[in-house]
Amino acid sequence: MPRLHVPQPPTRPGDKPDFSYVALSPAGVIPKPEVQARSRDMEDVAHGLVRVLDDRHEAVGQWNPQLDAEDLQVGLRHMLLTRIFDDRMQRTQRQGKISFYMRSYGEEAVAVAAAMALQPGDMLFPSYRQQGIYMVRGKPLVELMCQLLSNTRDMCKGRQLPVMYHWNAGRIFSISGNLTTQFPQAVGWAMAAAIRNEDHIAATWIGEGSSAEADFHHGLLFAAVHQAPVIMNIVNNQWAISTFQGTAGGEQRSFAARGPGYGVPGIRVDGNDFLAVYGVTQWAAQRARTGGGPTLIELVTYRASAHSTSDDPSRYRPKEDYEHWPLGDPVERLKNHLIARGEWSEKQHKELHAELDAHVVASWKEAVSFGALNEGPRLDRHLMFEDVYKDFPDNLRRQSEQLAEEIKLNAELGLAAPKE
Amino acid sequence: MPRLHVPQPPTRPGDKPDFSYVALSPAGVIPKPEVQARSRDMEDVAHGLVRVLDDRHEAVGQWNPQLDAEDLQVGLRHMLLTRIFDDRMQRTQRQGKISFYMRSYGEEAVAVAAAMALQPGDMLFPSYRQQGIYMVRGKPLVELMCQLLSNTRDMCKGRQLPVMYHWNAGRIFSISGNLTTQFPQAVGWAMAAAIRNEDHIAATWIGEGSSAEADFHHGLLFAAVHQAPVIMNIVNNQWAISTFQGTAGGEQRSFAARGPGYGVPGIRVDGNDFLAVYGVTQWAAQRARTGGGPTLIELVTYRASAHSTSDDPSRYRPKEDYEHWPLGDPVERLKNHLIARGEWSEKQHKELHAELDAHVVASWKEAVSFGALNEGPRLDRHLMFEDVYKDFPDNLRRQSEQLAEEIKLNAELGLAAPKE
């Protein structure tokens, strides 16, 4: 008799962490298919785990992108900057300076290695947890911070929650609060690139939880039908707020395995292995750029922090989980690899940390000089009525005028001015 | 440089039919997995083509359900009845008696064999092209016809287009004009069966074109996550109105192949082979009933007729396509098998045809005695306001009263009475 199956995380608060459910492959063992191989001839890469860095911190196997030490040092710098930035911003939120924050702690390689493996003209459609891509593409921290502060220099003009950045000049799409919507949009962007005979490709990221949304299917399907030049990333960080990846359908089969069913290559990769993420992204980018169509990449990683500053993960998972995560920490692993290669040292690392921290602190100082949500100069409130449409329709003009009246009336009636 | 790929049908009007794109397997060669096999251990059945009837009309291989001749004769009768019914209804539409019709010509085995392989308590969520299931479950033709006529005995009380039947007592769900919506609903029904510890299962059908809708993903995902006891059928009849199955994503991989990516077994079966459809459905039903969870079945068939009475397929495909369809005709094939077994004859077949045709004609005579959309007695117009809610809210009461006034006013103003 059938009984309803309910996927279970291996552990709950109080339990000893247990990651035996994570299917691992040793570094270097997964062969790298030809860039133009047919999807159906490479379905195994959807089930294994592409890894380049081995336990002795050496880079091994066909997926090794063979990067110069300098490139790796740049990657390490971007990852570390991402982490320090996240850390500081989290703390400013705790201090009440910003209203909300979401960290990417533990997932820095996912964003940084991928963005580095792509070209500057490639268009990125991220979720809220790939802040590393802004570091790679060189967005000034102050600009990110002003968005977090919703201050007078906020790129979103006060209209979005913190973290919902955008950067057209840097070819990074606007982040949506609605999950997964960017996934098929990236495919449409890539279809347009193909229609227009451009050779830029698109890349997009969603969480494994978000792959349950309809737009996941829309993206895969249209990409498969039109062989769109796009890289579709699923960041499987094991958790979607409080629900385990099994709830999103990760129990029977990997998320990468969804690709081959649509005729799209699926690759499952160690998301905490900078070199593996780089290698896989590079392969997929080359495939897309040479007319081979889309690739679905599952990046296996772990959400080391809370979902957001509104979340408390100790309610639903063991506190010390991350220490036992079998794929380690992406920053540590790249650092150790560089050290093993003799191209880095603990001392250099400490200096880099200090340098980047100072940079973040200085940027913050500058950013707050432009105001904050509840302090200092504020954005002009009439910005609220702009950009709904290109032009300014009558109803919004009238409403904007009424707001001015309301503010007068507030004073008259002894009502508080509209700020919290 | 990537160029937009646009899937192409092999032929267009005027071309010689060409079905070389259809991947075939000889009858009997695909092994039948254990009913409790893991999805990942049986992914090959998603790519092959399960066939039981061979070229000499013999039933071969592991998927042969080993049915008695009597059962097969019953199956033949249901298929033939479906075909004759379709034929006659199509003609009544041409004569203007009904407003619209959709045939299942060439796809009779898909519905009839599957419904016969299921139990009466199993719940069916069909699309508009599985009329065979009503034949199997014994819905009186008169009742179907009254729906087509929107007459005083219309089960839908005049609210639905022809063909959009429903039959709760017969465990057949209401057909929706919106594609694919029933697919995840069937999964929900099956989840409820599992929650309630019932051992009935659900089965649902969509067209291959409809698999592009979001609800396809919703269905597969929830079925996989909760291992719901459900059979999800994709009827790949090669066309979705004017678009070829490649436009729906069938070019790179079979539709059955979508299942394994979600951890759901996918089986690709010859949809014109009564025995193969029966065997595969029986396997999936047994799997579901014994707690093995969902199965995705792709039934490879051909839409031999126009999409509906509003369609003219000669605008987009060769007229004589069906004659060259490599999987033949389901009625002919089962008939030939029975004849080869010595359990049927051309003479019996002719007699059966005559008997069923007479039944259809007699039923039609009875059905039209209850009126038609534009002739004879009509449904009470106030039925229009019922069943929006269980109770009758004020606004609808008022609107119903106003309609009476309008009808008076029509007469007063010399306006035509509201009928076309």
Add this chain to the structure above:
Amino acid sequence: MAQMNMIQALNSAMDVTMARDPSVVVMGEDVGYFGGVFRVTDGLQRKYGEHRVLDSPISEGGIVATAIGMAVNGLKPVAEIQFADYIYPAVDQIASELARLRYRSAGDFTSPVVIRAPCGGGIRGGQTHSQSPEAIFTHICGVKVVMPSNPYDAKGLLIAAIEDEDPIIFFEPKRIYNGPFDGDPNKPAVPWSTHPKGDVPEGHYKVPIGKSEIVRPGGAVTIVTYGTMVYVCEAAARKLNIDAEIIDVRTMSPLDIDPICSSVKKTGRCVIAHEATRFCGFGAELSASIQEECFWYLEAPIQRVAGWDTPYPHAFEWEYFPGQARVALALRAAMGDEQQ
């Protein structure tokens, strides 16, 4: 000038813009090789190729999502939803993305997609081929909502929509694709060639988005309507011999309310008519806005004419459709000046 029905006029609008601007692409279910189930895109794929006229998978959500991405990449997609009844799977991409992108990114990104959708009843389409869901989209700020009522406007508005920098939902009242329809199904069909608005320039011209039109001047009552109901209202006013001023809204959002209010201030009476379900339909906004502006001029309550608050039932097509009698009842109520 040529004689065109609405189908030809819409087709011509796409043809003209595709010829002028290589970034215009057309997509949708059956729109390519086949030319659309209503033949509105007939011949476009042959002329502009398979890369500019795409047969899409049956996936309204995917169509709109990919259209947004294409527009972000500089194309100008014109996406057809086969029937307005099938637009619902795309509502998230429309409400959360298409309508919001410019705002949330402070103008850094835009996606000026045009979504065409045949709407309305009167064609025996039953509850899933007859809906008029415009009010769901007029409540969503950031998208514009348009519905033409004749071939001339259809072409001019569609060209304007394609050249607009904002996203637009373009509803096409399919009952009048082939000719104006006065609500009486028993009268012989009238082709557009008999109507002045069937004269359509072959080249490029625009009818401005955001402007209503007085289609019949009058002094006794203002009828505010759009789509098929323009003709039903005209016929009903004629039948009752009422000197009605009839305004075709044409753009529902953003609404150009001032000319409508000027007319109501002049006549002191107002009837609003649409096919969509009455409750929370677009007529509610019209009524509320007019009442706010014109209260002191009104001599009788504003009346609404609409579809009933039920799905559109196949067998009761003409009992459901807001025909001349329903309009006439409202006109009489609006013309009465005493409390009933």
Add this chain to the structure above:
Amino acid sequence: MAQMNMIQALNSAMDVTMARDPSVVVMGEDVGYFGGVFRVTDGLQRKYGEHRVLDSPISEGGIVATAIGMAVNGLKPVAEIQFADYIYPAVDQIASELARLRYRSAGDFTSPVVIRAPCGGGIRGGQTHSQSPEAIFTHICGVKVVMPSNPYDAKGLLIAAIEDEDPIIFFEPKRIYNGPFDGDPNKPAVPWSTHPKGDVPEGHYKVPIGKSEIVRPGGAVTIVTYGTMVYVCEAAARKLNIDAEIIDVRTMSPLDIDPICSSVKKTGRCVIAHEATRFCGFGAELSASIQEECFWYLEAPIQRVAGWDTPYPHAFEWEYFPGQARVALALRAAMGDEQQ
């Protein structure tokens, strides 16, 4: 009687019905082990098990679709949409299926699902955590739309919704989960324990669906409102010292218009207030309906108070939110009896 906030009251409604009726199941994102991001389902999974309180995949369309199937199979699903802003992916299943099943099958099939969704602003949630999309659903016949404004009603209405035979969209104004809110963010928060409607029976009781309530009787003007705005309107009327009669609509659809019209006929003046975007918001329907019924009694134009016709912007929370000043402007306009 117990003191409950709205979260506890809603939780208790589910608890009470689950205990009485084994067919009631709860589903939604994070509702199970975690107890919901607003903790409305806290403890239910522990008490009723994983087969009756399901953590769903992040797939609002799939949640509603499977809930419909479950309801067809005799369960009574109560599905949570984590934020009303995320209900759009489910619109097709709601509009085309949930709302239509009884009608299209002539009552042979029904799917009385309850969809709960926290809505509204005032919590610094920005444009994707602050929406009030009720008007999109009130335009869809076949679903009922409910919004409580206090713990007592929340529990009674949710129990009534779960026991109702029709599908219901149940919006929860999250700003008042923990206490009534008068629109002034600078005042200290007030808990429900200070409010009479924070007294909630622990057991089973119902507040009828489809009935509004006069929450404050008065003679000078009728304020028609719901959700958080009930308290904002009360405070504004108090501030202006106006003897307002305040009606909490509670059920937006089907709307019980008669008591509202009786009040307006008595006062001759009317203000309508909601948080949602003004254009084509539910206030439009209220205004239109009231005008139709009460025209001859109105002494001044009906006024609407609403959110602006923009998305809900994070940094302008209190400029966007329809606070007391916005209500006061409308009240003053409604109290004026001369043409301006």
